[in-house]
Amino acid sequence: MSIDPMNLRRVSVFQNATDEDLRLFVQHGIERSIEEGEFFFFQGDPAIYLYVLLSGRAKLMQSNPSGQQVNLRTIKEWQLFGALGAVNPQATYPATAQALEPSTALAIESTLLREMMQTRPYLSFDLMQLMTGYIQEMQSRYRELATEKVERRIARALIRLTAQMGVRSSEGTIELAFTRQELAEMSGTTLYTVSRVLSEWERRGLVEAGRERVAIRKPHGIVQIAEELEN
Amino acid sequence: MSIDPMNLRRVSVFQNATDEDLRLFVQHGIERSIEEGEFFFFQGDPAIYLYVLLSGRAKLMQSNPSGQQVNLRTIKEWQLFGALGAVNPQATYPATAQALEPSTALAIESTLLREMMQTRPYLSFDLMQLMTGYIQEMQSRYRELATEKVERRIARALIRLTAQMGVRSSEGTIELAFTRQELAEMSGTTLYTVSRVLSEWERRGLVEAGRERVAIRKPHGIVQIAEELEN
DNA sequence: CGAACAATTGATCCTCATCAAACCTTGTGG
C-alpha cells in the first residue's frame, strides 16, 4: 500500500474524482506485481477486477483459436485496463493482458466501481469518454487494416506508439522499445515484413533499428509514408 | 410526429427510461426521412445529433483519403447511431451514415442527451453497456481481419448479419438482402472475391445466391467454415 | 564462452486484388 491516492488523479477516468473517492480506490484495491511475460488476466476470465498500471508496461492482446495474436493496445503507467468488464457483472475479459516488463498494477473490484458509478455521474461520464476514444481508435485501425498497405500500417503503428510511449532522446531521436514481433502484432503483419521495412527505412535514413529498439530519426518522413496520397 | 414515445423503449439504451423521458426525446426530436443512398451525416461533421432509426436500413462506414470504404455496422429499426459524439460536445462523427433503403430516423440533440445523463445514471450506464459491446465487436473483427483468411471472414460476416438482420423465410432458409459489394465492405475484401466464394458455397449447397440477396440453406455449414480449426 | 533469443535476408509460394469481358436481372419508356 505504498501508493499515494492523490496520484490516481493522473488516471484519466479519475481526474474528476474527489480525494475521498481516490482513497476509497486505494483502500479497497490490491497491488499486484508480476514479472515480464506474465499475465494480469486472460481473455475469457471472469472480469472481477479492473486495473490501473502503476509501473512497468503491458500489452492487451487477442488471440484466435490457432494461437495467432494481435496487439490491441499498449499500456503504460496510470492507464486503466480491463475496464470493459466493469460495466457488466457477468462479463469476461475480451482480451489478455501481459506484462512487457516487470510491472505493478492496482486491482480494483469492478463491483466497487459499479456501485460508485450509481452515485457519481462524473465517473460514468469519464469512463464513457475513454470508451468512445477506444471505439474510434479501433474503427480507424480496422479501416487501415482493410484498406492500407503494410508499409503504411507500420508507419501508423510507429506514430501511435510515438504519441503514447515515445521517449525523446538526447540526440533528438524518438526511442521506442519494441521487438519486431510486437510491431508486427500491432500492424497486422509478420516480424519478417517489419524487419524488411525497417531495413529499407534505415537505408533511407529515416530510422535507426536495433535489438528490441527503433529510433525515429525523421518523424516527418514516417508521417509522410503514413499519410501520403500516392495512388 | 407520428411516433408513439413508448416505442422508444425498444431502443436498448432507453430500456430503463421513464415514460416521461421518452416523451421528452420525442418532443425535442426531429424526424428525418431520406432516400436510398442519401446520408444522415458524414464522417467529420460536428456531431450535433444522435439518431434512432425508425424505419428502413442504414450503414455506418468509414472511408480513407483515397475513397476505399469499410463497413463498420449495419443499422436497423430501433437502433441508435451517431451516439459517439453525444459524449463530447466538440466531437465530430467518426463515420458516415448512409441509407440502404428509404429510411426515417429520429434526430435527438446530443446536448439534450448529455444534460439528461447528468441526472439519470441509468442512461450513462446503458449507453456504456452499448459501447462496451461495440468495442468488443470491433476488437474481434480487427483480430479476424489480421489473422483469418477471406473465406472465413465472409462466413463470419454472414453469421453476424444473420443475428442482426436475418429474416427466416418460409422454406427455412435465412434471407439476407445485401450486394456483393456490401458484403465485401463488411469482410474486408473485394466484391469479386465475395462472388467467387458464394459461387463455391452455392456449388456445395450451403447457400443460394441471387441479385442483392443471399439465402443461407445450411447455417451449420457456414458456422463450420467460420469456426473450423483446420490449420 | 556458450546458450538463448532477436533480427536479417534470400528463395519460394500462395492468397487475393485487379482488370477485362460477358452475362443476368430489374425497371423504364417508347
Place this chain on the structure above:
DNA sequence: CCACAAGGTTTGATGAGGATCAATTGTTCG
C-alpha cells in the same frame, strides 16, 4: 410488351504483395 439501359454479378487471366520457410548473423546475459 418489347427493347434497352443501368446496375449487379460472374468468371477468367494475370500479377503483386506479403506470408512462410530456412539459414545465417547479430546481441545479450548468465
